[in-house]
Amino acid sequence: MKVEEKVKNMQPVECEAPNMQESKDGLLKYLIIGILFGTVFVKAEIISWFRIQEMFRLQSFFMYGVIGSAIAVGALSIFLIKKFNIKTMKGETVNIPKKEFRKGQIIGGFIFGLGWALTGACPGPLFAQIGSGFTVILVTLVSAIAGTWVYGRFSDKLPN
Amino acid sequence: MEQFIEWITQPWPWYVAGPLIGLTVPILLLVGNKSFGISSSLRHVCAMCVPANIPFFTYNWKKEMWNIVFVVGVLLGGFFATTFISNPDTIVVAESTQQDLAALGITDYSKLLPAEIFNWENLFTGKGLLFFVIGGFLVGFGTRYAGGCTSGHAIMGISSLQWPSVVATIFFMIGGFLMTHVLLEPLMKMVGF
Numbered sequence: 004m005k006v007e008e009k010v011k012n013m014q015p016v017e018c019e020a021p022n023m024q025e026s027k028d029g030l031l032k033y034l035i036i037g038i039l040f041g042t043v044f045v046k047a048e049i050i051s052w053f054r055i056q057e058m059f060r061l062q063s064f065f066m067y068g069v070i071g072s073a074i075a076v077g078a079l080s081i082f083l084i085k086k087f088n089i090k091t092m093k094g095e096t097v098n099i100p101k102k103e104f105r106k107g108q109i110i111g112g113f114i115f116g117l118g119w120a121l122t123g124a125c126p127g128p129l130f131a132q133i134g135s136g137f138t139v140i141l142v143t144l145v146s147a148i149a150g151t152w153v154y155g156r157f158s159d160k161l162p163n
Numbered sequence: 164m165e166q167f168i169e170w171i172t173q174p175w176p177w178y179v180a181g182p183l184i185g186l187t188v189p190i191l192l193l194v195g196n197k198s199f200g201i202s203s204s205l206r207h208v209c210a211m212c213v214p215a216n217i218p219f220f221t222y223n224w225k226k227e228m229w230n231i232v233f234v235v236g237v238l239l240g241g242f243f244a245t246t247f248i249s250n251p252d253t254i255v256v257a258e259s260t261q262q263d264l265a266a267l268g269i270t271d272y273s274k275l276l277p278a279e280i281f282n283w284e285n286l287f288t289g290k291g292l293l294f295f296v297i298g299g300f301l302v303g304f305g306t307r308y309a310g311g312c313t314s315g316h317a318i319m320g321i322s323s324l325q326w327p328s329v330v331a332t333i334f335f336m337i338g339g340f341l342m343t344h345v346l347l348e349p350l351m352k353m354v355g356f
Contacts, residue, residue, distance in 0.1 A: 029229075041237035060263060074321050118302035125306075130201075139281055139291075150301065152303075156215075
């Protein structure tokens, strides 16, 4: 394997930030965005196990409305950013990493779905549940981290 | 003021919550050229704490610190919202869902999570094993295998018109439907519900 290929494989497969580490002050803004985001999760009761049950039982439109309208707003924003070539606060061109198709999106996606219906939470709400005082979810979080680690450990042996 | 407090303590409708969540996409992009995604934070924790020379975890996680800080913020947001502006009334859940859940032994709607499942006493029982340990493991393993979760794929991925994210989201839903409609009842019976 060529050196460049090796280096390329060492990079995170997805979600890598295109720019360098932020200073401590720079990180504060992500804390604030996170706090607002966590607040929405609780206020709209998205962290509720009951809401996820309603969704998978097709007995309430609520979660479909939340995810659907979030996608609509996200898509419109990205369209506008691209159309008017809106730059970031630092003047960079907005960079959205391309997602390559892998079998993992099918197999892993299915496995996550099983867990989502059990825990009633995807990773974001897990954090908000803990903050809301459901401290036993710390166990779920540690287990999710363990699951991530096990995937990383055996990723080269799984169909990808 | 009283009206404001009453309004803010009410549960927010989907057409307020959804667009606010969607706005996270351009905010993160414009604030720091970051792609919205939450499950990656679990990977960064692995890289930070137990990389164990595994190539998947040996990368410059310091570059991704924003993601960790973001999820710490989500946790704090959960705390603030629950402590200061939480809804005093019990959660309203669809009648049909209540009937289905009653058949599984879930009837406590006093909190956002059913007390019958989510309590510390259940930790070292089959219930805890199923809902916390196995459930959490499936979420962590599955999201990383899929390369993202509801935020990274369903919202960020579909918003940026990437078809692999549509595939991932479809399979999230298939897994969820199968668990809810087929596996949940026998599994819950097995662990003593």
